[in-house]
Amino acid sequence: MTAPDPFGADALRAATLLAWTSSPTRLREDAATEADLVRGGYRDRLGTELAQNAADAAARSGVPGRLQIWLDGSDLHVANVGAPLDETGVQALSALRVSGKGDTGVGRFGVGFTAVLAVSEEIDLRSTTGSITFSATRTRDELDAAGLAVPEHGVPVLRLVWPNDLPACEGFDSEVVLGLRPGVDGARLLDELADDAADLLLELPALQSIRVSDREFVRAERPLGDGPLTVVEIDGRTWWQCRAASARWLVPVDGGRVRPVEADVLRAPTRSDEQLSLPAIVVADTELQPDRRRVMPGAAVAHLADGYVNFVAALPVSQRLKLVPVPGFARGEVDEQLRESVLRELTNGRWLPGVGDAMLTPREATVLPGLTADLAALLADAVPGLVVPELSGAGSAQALSAVGAHRIGLARLAELLSGLHREPEWWGRLYQELEPLVVDALAVEELAAVPVPLADGRTVTGPRTTVLGRDDLGVAGRGVDWIRLVHPDAAHPLLARLGAGTVGPGDVLADPALRARIEDVDYGDPFAATELADAVLPLVAAVDGRGDLPSWLGELPLPDADGELRAADELLLPHAPLASVLTADSPFGEVAAHVVERHGDDALRALGVGWSFAVLRAELPTGPEHDLDDEPAWWATLTTDPEVLVAVRDLDLVDQDRWPAALSLLAAEPDTAALLADRDGYTAWWLRAHAHVHGEPLGSLRGPDDRTFEGLLDVLDHPDAAVLSGALAADRVDGTALAGLLLDRLADPEREPSPAVIARTHRLLGAATAADAIDLDELSPPPRVRTVSGVLADPAAAVVLDRPWFAAAVPPELLVVGDLPTAPALAELLDLAPASEGVRGEVVGAGRVSDWDREPGAVLAHVALGRPLPRGVMVVHDRLLVRLSGAVEREVELPWWVDGSGHTHVAEYGYFLGVEAPGVD
Template sequence: MRDPYDTEALRASTLSAWTDSPTRLREDAATEADLVRGGYRDRLLTELAQNAADAAARAGVAGRMRVWVSGRDLHVANTGAPLDLGGVHALTALRVSAKTSGVGRFGVGFTAVRSVSEEIEFRSTAGGVHFSGARTRSVLTDAGLDVPDAGVPVLRLVWPAEEPPAVGFSSEIILRDVEVPGLLDAMRAEAIDLLLELESLVSIEIGEDRFERTIEGEGLETVKVGDLEWWQFRTAHARWLVPVSDGVPTVVTSDVLRAPTRSDEELSLPVLVVADVQMQPDRRRVLPGAHLERVAGGYGEMIASFPARFRTRLVPVPGFPRSEVDGILREQVLRESVSARWLPSVTGENLIPSRAMVLPGLTDELGELLADVFPDLVRAALSGPRHTGALAAVDVHRIGLAGLAEMLTGIDREPRWWGRLYDALTPLVTDGVAAEELAALPVPLSDGRTITGPRTAVLGAGVSGVGSVQWARLVHPDAVSPLLSRLGAVEATATDLLSDTALEALLEDLDWDDSDAVGDTVTSVLALAASAGELPSWIGSLPLEDSDGELRAADELLLPDAPLAGLLVEDSPFGLVADSVVAHYGPAALRAVGVGWGFGTVTDDLPTGPDHDLDEEDSWWASLAEDPAVLTAVRDLDLVDEQRWPDALTQLMSDPATRAAVQARDGYTAWWLRTHARIDGERLGSYRAPSDFTFAGLLDPLDHPNADDVAAALAPGSCDSAWFTGLVLSRLADPSRSPTPAVITRAHRLVADAVTSGRVELDELDAPTKVRAVSGRLVDPPDAIVLDRPWCVAAVPADIAILSSMDTASSLASILDVRTASESIDAEVVGMGRVSSWDREPGAVLACAEMGVELPVGQVVVHRELVVRLSGAVEGEHHLAWWVAVDGTTHCAQSWERPRGR
């Protein structure tokens, strides 16, 4: 048999050593047994794959490996360099390796075959060898040596083999009489890891299953084995792999150091690492003194090669190391992660984590705004909760909303930028705590200043194009955002801003000689006034240029075409506002601050006294029974030209505000008009509304298109004052007047009511020289009689009778200085009547029912014909329907009975 490796000499040498030193035999047997039971247990495929990878690397070919079963024999074939003499020597020497490079630095790895078989054949294209437990025992017996207790050292004696390897392979190892069940399944589970670890191998076939590895790309490579995928990055002393599923890398929760194949050194790194590390002979543990620190070199570059959104997954999160090696590697990896430039910023550049800062909850919109302000800010995609632990592990500085607000202090940006910033911050303000953290947020104002904190700022509601507002912290319109309201800024309308007492103080202290200050104030106020509602009266102190180029208070000026201008007296204190001011700001804004168009008004809630600078206000206030709840009055009525009052009334009724004031009868305006306004020389209060006939014939109706609308400013429907009561008395005595009997009677009743009720004192009235009888005839007071008893009505002639009401007749008699009927007439009933009672007289019952009055109670004397003899102011016998004697007896004529047939 051909023996290219001179195995016979090798056997002789080994046997001689054993014969010379039986102890050596026992040592070799024990060593082989220890390796099988310890260092190389469960590593059969791993060790053979490492040898196959070395063979492929030496031959410079893509390594292929095939495993199959034939009966009870296990076959393992590989491509690459064939077996050579040095390899045979390494196979037979338990402590020697012929390898000068590659993953297997020790030949002892082949010992793994002994874990499954004692009969091993190594076929190679250059010649094979055979190891046999049975033949080794036979040799020991022939040499007179005892078989050691540990068993025979099968791999120390080698014989030549003639069979070539399987076609297509350079080497084939055959393990005889192997317990096959389950063995191939275990190898299949190892195959994928081996293809990742041993780059010289590109495929492994186990039975009918083929595992093949491909690598694509540069830098961050894509490694695929079947349907499985990894991203791989190479550094000087390691390869780093991360499993990928659907394009998303998956963090490794636990693994072991691979050097290059799996060791027993447990790791907790988030990636797989295949490192160039010195290992102990069995490759299960790191060799003491191995340079582990260099393994992590370039880890930061690896992180930077990954898509930005996945990079934090590669940072080891804090935890207890799984081994001493794990602790060393974690520390070095973290050091690399902290100091390398890989963390994406809002600008798109990579940051060194230890110099970066993160704002939790940062959005893309907010990040875009802050990019040019804080370039060291971590991008939004990495600022969420899932990245918090990783960023903390690499010492990224965490800033909250309070820190951001502080950092923004002093930043100079356009108001529009601030407005966008507030909108972008809104999603981060989820509760009161977050709002409190932004209490110091800078806020740009309309006057160009920037203040700290929104709580003292004012938001213009519906206010735009205003410019500066010196008296209020008005937020610039371009910076307005709903967030500022949530942070405490107060919303204010143009009306609110122009009603601010700070503006009142500003106007009081304003130096009219300071043209810049005046110009700024006027511009600010009038820009707001165009959209304002009702404003306080003090706003009228705003200085404006008049038609003569002088400054005057707004409420002392009229618009050039104001209707009021043609109604006032020639020496009116009002001037005209300059045309240029009107052209620049518009009539609406000027009218809002008090520049006159029509009549101005004064409004005061809960006024405390006559302190509103109104004409005759004291007199009106004194006429009130109690203080008004609200004062609304028209100003400057005393400046109207008396000849222009008809036009003035038209103007007053054209404005809703002044119209309402005129129509409030108890208000100042209606009172003043009744008392002081004159038309055709007569006080307005002496005219009646055309629709009011209370004093028709005595008072003239106002001839005006709005006469009925201004009724509150005309004569009342009662005698409410001494002046009006005297006017009614004088009109009753006026021979040019022709009131009807009903008006005369009503007027007398209202005059009497005024005195009886106490509204008018008797001594406030002058007795008339003539009095008006019911018939309308004017008579001298001594000739007139005030009817104070209803039974006297039929007895006193209408030409001298004065009628009001029986209850107030005595008061009317005193007012007119006229006698009453009861005082001036004596009466005697002529003849006897029938004494009866009211309830016994059917005629009385029917008559009361017809008139709708209650039936009297008591005695009545019924006369067939009632004749009463009168004396005094009225004399003669009179046929009457009824009479009440002095003693209280009622006499009546039987004529109350209704005629038959009615």
């Protein structure tokens, strides 16, 4: 039975055989061409070409495409739905060089069908409209019957077509059945076709599903939000797709995040051999060479990038840069053209999100590496075209550079901020956000010119000329304008890293610029003076150690009770105790009550406004230039300049009748009380010299526990006498004034000092004279001298004890006793003769000559007294008599004596009196 031939297969076969018979060369050409297509352009494209045909059929019928592939024995079945086989299609298949797709580029069958020959030479095409067969065996038989030799490349299988009556499998419109060549592994072939299924569904949207054996691959597509993107899902994998004017762009997605393609090929619409380095898959119809592997030479591909920017702009902000081609070598001419076109699209398109919801072109964009959300909010209207933080990380730099976005560093940011007017709090938040970006010395240098707001309202360039207030400065520095103090609302540790110094309230108050400001105050401008005072006094209140404040702060003008400006140290607080001890004509005024109410007593007192006595402090003073009363005289008492001068001011303004109360004030304040114990300091010195209590100079009085000059100096009757020790007479003779006073008191018949006080006083006077602590030119010898017995003697009759053996020889009422080593100095002070010069002695009678070490009594005496035994000759007398002449005329019995030749004479009983030879201590 003859099979129906709806497509004219027999006629086509007869025509082809006739052509071959007429021209055997044509046969060889067809065989060679088919062999070339199998080995070259259509190798390993079996699944691609069959899927393409299935997609074309579905598109022509407007139905969702389905393709099913299975193996039945050695036959591979490929069935699809859609437009069935037609005459044009059969002609295209058998013509070898002709495609039936027409101008639309969508059709059925063409030279691509040659791909089936890679696995089969026995091929059926079964369709609902009719079926045909291609067979290498039957073609070979036809050639034998026609007397034609089989070409060296083999028979051209797809040139001769036979009709058959086999239907397509149920549920499908067309079916290709391939009898696999011997040696073709059918199972492996199915695996390879399954591996390609997902890509084919991605490339051929007309296909909805592909089933390979028992595995089914389904393509699902749905919109992604309201934008141009759709979600394509195939076999558990996901892509985001954007349809542009000339192409479809897709990118794999995993967990909602774009996974850029590292390497792919141009898909036109199925995979070609044109290698691409784009981060997205491009599917487009473009002009290919006949084997569909390469783009035709000269074919336009640049236009395929049109609309790519819309694809990128539709992605989430944080993922847009992933679709920017990064710099690299192109993988071919097509890749180069597409890359350049894509980059041109991105460079000129608006797709970069800027801070504040603006959409920017890369040429308008400014990228600050490391930008955070908080920093972006601060810089939104300060830096034009600022790209959002999500695209400003280190990983974005290469992509942004590829599209020409302008990247700025910290130095450029500082430049852009120059001249910007913002509240100090804004600057403080800016420094907070910039701090994590300052990671090294280079970053520090780049921010050297960042603006800094000052407490006085100015904004300056660069932190290195500014200072930060420590925590103890707090808000007290808000009014400071004499130094570049950073506004407290802008202060941040970053500024210190950038070179700003750090100061406390004391540092701010000690700055020379403030002193200059105070000195330049116009006393006719109360507003300016009040403004300066309102800046200074809160700082004074914030200082812990107020004793360290410079004394010149007392020159700060403040209004007095009458509204006139006066220096702070010329004012007293209302009801100040100091006012009660000053003279009636003291120059002090009273500070205005509203100033006290505004700033408080403590700050005003620390500044120098009087409550009690004020203390002046000067570092490294070099002379009497501090406006202290009688300062040059005190300075003359110093041997070296002090490192610090600390002194109570205005002592000369105390009413002389009010010194008891004034001393109580001095003792009550810790700052002044400490100075009362410093004998060498100005304060104690001045009080000793100038202060009087009940008519007595303070320096002539002693403390109640000091008995050094008891009977000569009176005790200070004051409850704070113990605190005033440095301002009272010393327990030594420390100057000409006290020496003169003591000489007068010793000569005063109303005084009754004890012999011990008399001897101690003479000893101290002699020591001071010997040490040149007394100026003898300022003293006159006393009219009477106090002897050791307490008697006032005529200086002409008295002598100073300068040798120990005269102690028993001269009557006590004529003997002035001090210290033997300084006896000459004491004699000079009192204008008296030393005993050794004023009294001469002659031993009466002869004694027994002996040695010190031979006399048991001498040895016992010196051992008992713990003194060394003298050496040499001694003369022992049963009774030692010495005849005196000169100031004393008498003969006296003595325990021991040293004659003019230096020999020691002793009485027997004198051994126990501690007799010693001259020169032995």
